[in-house]
Amino acid sequence: MTETGREHIPSGVVRVIEVVGSSPNSFSDAVRTAVKTASRTLRHIRGVEVISSNADVDDDGNLTLYKVNCKIAFVYEGGES
Numbered sequence: 059m060t061e062t063g064r065e066h067i068p069s070g071v072v073r074v075i076e077v078v079g080s081s082p083n084s085f086s087d088a089v090r091t092a093v094k095t096a097s098r099t100l101r102h103i104r105g106v107e108v109i110s111s112n113a114d115v116d117d118d119g120n121l122t123l124y125k126v127n128c129k130i131a132f133v134y135e136g137g138e139s
Contacts, residue, residue: 072104073134080125085111088126102133
C-alpha cells in the first residue's frame with residue numbers, strides 16, 4: 059500500500075467502462091449511485107470521470123431526476139497467458 063492507502067499496480071491493465079447513474083436528489087448522489095452499483099460486480103475500482111450530466115424537468119420547472127454519464131476505471135484481472 060502507498061501512503062494514500064491505495065495499492066500501486068506497477069504493470070497492470072486498467073479497464074474503463076461507461077455507465078449512467080441517476081438520483082432524485084443531486085448530481086453528486088447520481089455519481090455515488092453509479093460507483094456503488096458498479097462496485098457490486100467490479101473489484102479494484104480506481105477512479106470515476108463524469109463525462110456529462112443532465113436532468114429531467116417536470117411541468118413546474120423542477121428538476122426531478124439527476125443523471126450522470128460516467129467512465130469508471132478498474133484494475134483488469136485477466137487470465138494468465
